[in-house]
Amino acid sequence: MVSDKPRIVKVLNVRDESKTVRSLIFEDDICSKARPGQFVMVWIPGVDEIPMSISMTKANGLAGFTVRKVGEASSALFDMEAGSLLGVRGPYGRHFTPIIGDVMIVGAGTGLAPLMPLSEILTQNLSSIHMIIGGKTIDEFVFVDRARAILSKTKSEIIITTEDGSYGTKGLATDAMEPILKEGHIDKIYTCGPELMIKKVLEIAQVFSVPIQASLERIMKCGIGICGSCCIGRYRVCKDGPVFDSPKLEEIIGELGLFKRDHSGRATII
Amino acid sequence: MQEPDLSIEISSLKMESPLMLASGILGTSIELLRRVFEDGAGAVVTKSIGYEQRMGYDNPTIVEVYGGYLNAIGLSNPGIKEFYKELSRSKIDDLPLVVSLFGAESSEFSEMISILNELEVKAYELNISCPHVKGFGVEVCQDAKLVEDIIEAVKKETQKPVFVKLSPNLTDIVNAAKLAEDVGADAITVTNTFKAMSIDIETCRPILANKIGGLSGPVIKPIAVRCVYEIYQNVDIPIIGCGGVVDWQDAIEFFLVGATAIQIGTGIAYKGLSVFEKIKQGIKDYLTLKGKSSLRDIVGLAHGF
Ligand SMILES: Cc1cc2nc3c(=O)[nH]c(=O)nc-3n(C[C@H](O)[C@H](O)[C@H](O)COP(=O)(O)OP(=O)(O)OC[C@H]3O[C@@H](n4cnc5c(N)ncnc54)[C@H](O)[C@@H]3O)c2cc1C
Ligand SMILES: Cc1cc2nc3c(=O)[nH]c(=O)nc-3n(C[C@H](O)[C@H](O)[C@H](O)COP(=O)(O)O)c2cc1C
Ligand code: FES
Numbered sequence: 001m002v003s004d005k006p007r008i009v010k011v012l013n014v015r016d017e018s019k020t021v022r023s024l025i026f027e028d029d030i031c032s033k034a035r036p037g038q039f040v041m042v043w044i045p046g047v048d049e050i051p052m053s054i055s056m057t058k059a060n061g062l063a064g065f066t067v068r069k070v071g072e073a074s075s076a077l078f079d080m081e082a083g084s085l086l087g088v089r090g091p092y093g094r095h096f097t098p099i100i101g102d103v104m105i106v107g108a109g110t111g112l113a114p115l116m117p118l119s120e121i122l123t124q125n126l127s128s129i130h131m132i133i134g135g136k137t138i139d140e141f142v143f144v145d146r147a148r149a150i151l152s153k154t155k156s157e158i159i160i161t162t163e164d165g166s167y168g169t170k171g172l173a174t175d176a177m178e179p180i181l182k183e184g185h186i187d188k189i190y191t192c193g194p195e196l197m198i199k200k201v202l203e204i205a206q207v208f209s210v211p212i213q214a215s216l217e218r219i220m221k222c223g224i225g226i227c228g229s230c231c232i233g234r235y236r237v238c239k240d241g242p243v244f245d246s247p248k249l250e251e252i253i254g255e256l257g258l259f260k261r262d263h264s265g266r267a268t269i270i
Numbered sequence: 271m272q273e274p275d276l277s278i279e280i281s282s283l284k285m286e287s288p289l290m291l292a293s294g295i296l297g298t299s300i301e302l303l304r305r306v307f308e309d310g311a312g313a314v315v316t317k318s319i320g321y322e323q324r325m326g327y328d329n330p331t332i333v334e335v336y337g338g339y340l341n342a343i344g345l346s347n348p349g350i351k352e353f354y355k356e357l358s359r360s361k362i363d364d365l366p367l368v369v370s371l372f373g374a375e376s377s378e379f380s381e382m383i384s385i386l387n388e389l390e391v392k393a394y395e396l397n398i399s400c401p402h403v404k405g406f407g408v409e410v411c412q413d414a415k416l417v418e419d420i421i422e423a424v425k426k427e428t429q430k431p432v433f434v435k436l437s438p439n440l441t442d443i444v445n446a447a448k449l450a451e452d453v454g455a456d457a458i459t460v461t462n463t464f465k466a467m468s469i470d471i472e473t474c475r476p477i478l479a480n481k482i483g484g485l486s487g488p489v490i491k492p493i494a495v496r497c498v499y500e501i502y503q504n505v506d507i508p509i510i511g512c513g514g515v516v517d518w519q520d521a522i523e524f525f526l527v528g529a530t531a532i533q534i535g536t537g538i539a540y541k542g543l544s545v546f547e548k549i550k551q552g553i554k555d556y557l558t559l560k561g562k563s564s565l566r567d568i569v570g571l572a573h574g575f
Contacts, residue, residue: 003334004332004333004334004339004539005333005334005335005468005477006330006333006470006477008470008472008473041329041330043329043330043477045470045473045475046475048328048329048479049329049330049331049479050329085472085473087330087470087473087477220329221326221329221331221332221343221346222331222332222341222539223332224332224539225296225538225539225542226295226296226332226535226536226538226539227294227295227296227298227331227332227341227343228295228296228297228298228299228302228317229298229346231296231298231299231301231302233301234301234302234304234305236296236302261298261299261348262325263325263326263346264323264324264325264326264346264347264348264349265298265299265317265346265347265348266323266348266349266352267348267352267356
């Protein structure tokens with residue numbers, strides 16, 4: 001078993017994904033074998049340790065994650081340059097299970113991070129993907145080019161939606177689901193992004209009886225299933241998730257998109 | 271032969287199994303506590319709750335070391351009033367629920383208990399031994415007068431059993447246990463974690479944000495076993511052994527030196543939530559092999575030598 005102690009790695013490459021989003025690539029054999037949907041606890045010495053989904057794995061021992069600058073720790077990561085040192089432990093958690101068939105992917109923002117390596121496996125499996133990428137406005141999009149390149153390998157489509165209509169179709173990502181679900185059979189839906197979007201995806205999937213897998217976020221401290229800070233219902237997001245199947249998502253629907261706990265464990269409205 | 275009897279009682283707390291969930295492990299929500307109970311724990315202890323909300327320390331709050339884990343969560347908790355709401359969200363009368371409390375003075379403890387009094391909490395555990403938060407924990411534990419005041423105040427406020435959790439960081443844990451017994455504690459829980467550190471040699475700095483944390487897991491078990499052994503020779507109230515239980519053999523060691531029950535924390539990191547059922551089965555098989563009909567028959571056997 002791999003130790004739950006940070007392994008110090010050097011940032012090899014930093015890639016701009018948008019004005020506020022960057023990918024950091026580093027060498028770590030263990031992370032390079034991560035499955036899509038798994039995350040690492042990233043230690044920024046002197047700052048914090050935060051969970052990040054693995055957004056990229058390569059056969060030559062490289063791996064990467066993709067960070068949006070929101071607060072102190074994510075900004076510190078965003079500002080890192082090639083040569084900076086980081087600690088990583090993991091990868092942790094349950095991953096997406098790629099199938100062979102017709103699938104739908106609904107993602108937004110950095111929620112797309114784990115969905116990219118997933119799409120790579122899906123297209124290797126020759127699955128055809130209906131990918132819906134949503135955002136508020138045109139500046140926010142990441143991974144669109146990468147998604148196009150991955151999806152070009154099979155009979156797939158990309159649908160872009162923005163709330164203000166500045167890119168793709170005007171509306172929410174979830175608005176684009178129904179026409180596709182009505183048109184033909186979808187075997188499975190994968191989603192990651194804002195929790196209210198995930199909840200809506202679940203509700204629509206229920207109507208069409210399509211199984212889904214969704215990746216959730218909660219405050220993480222230990223990342224290994226003992227501290228309880230990431231709890232949602234009777235589950236630990238770090239260990240029983242972050243990827244959950246429909247039955248478990250239905251069990252926690254009373255919390256999903258409604259409330260989450262802060263660092264003290266106090267429930268707060270989302 | 272009949273299945274050996276693993277049920278135990280500590281004062282009015284009745285447990286089907288002697289394996290409890292240790293405080294601070296998954297004790298943040300009532301649903302998680304119930305899940306651990308359903309997964310085979312005889313009783314579940316909440317995360318330690320204080321009067322005021324605390325965010326705890328920054329991450330990293332946990333790191334693995336050889337033979338165990340270091341943590342400096344920093345007593346993060348939502349505060350007693352918020353936790354009261356947490357416990358009121360569902361029916362808890364069938365749940366063997368122990369609430370762990372920490373505080374800096376006796377009035378805080380009695381106020382917290384008066385808030386929880388109407389709930390179906392089955393017992394309280396006083397955490398006067400957290401090794402890494404200034405003003406609470408070990409510092410409380412080291413002040414005999416304060417310990418006395420706290421236990422007396424708590425006993426005045428509630429009829430429910432009160433366990434006192436001690437720290438191995440004390441020079442004289444036996445005296446602390448005797449003192450707790452004298453002022454009315456119903457059981458002693460030993461031990462909390464040990465003050466410890468871990469340094470990253472690449473960046474030359476402590477890994478935990480708080481620098482110092484508490485050591486748990488297999489590496490502390492021999493010390494915890496020694497503490498139970500010594501306390502058993504000096505007090506009559508039940509002892510709840512805690513520290514490094516991962517397999518059934520570890521649990522048996524604690525019973526042989528005199529523990530009535532044991533708590534499991536870090537064991538979950540190694541074995542997952544099935545740790546309770548696995549250890550329970552291991553204890554049953556051991557008792558059957560030794561021809562014992564009840565767990566009570568082996569408690570303290572190591573003192574015969
Ligand atoms: C499994 C998982 C995977 C994630 N993957 C990514 C990813 O690929 N890319 C990305 O940009 N972000 C990801 N996040 C979110 C990311 O961890 C937070 O945005 C980050 O911790 C914010 O830290 P901060 O100090 O910059 O912001 P702060 O200002 O401290 O916090 C902003 C918000 O971030 C969240 N947050 C803060 N600390 C934590 C913590 N320890 N654990 C979880 N959430 C926290 C809280 O919701 C908080 O309100 C993921 C979170 C989880 C749980
Ligand atoms: C992550 C973590 C958090 C803890 N939090 C608390 C706490 O809030 N209150 C407390 O009394 N003990 C706390 N402890 C100590 C445990 O309850 C237990 O006494 C100690 O870990 C030794 O047992 P173990 O080796 O089985 O884990 C914590 C331990 C860990 C690992
Ligand atoms: S982060 Fe500690 S249990 Fe999930």
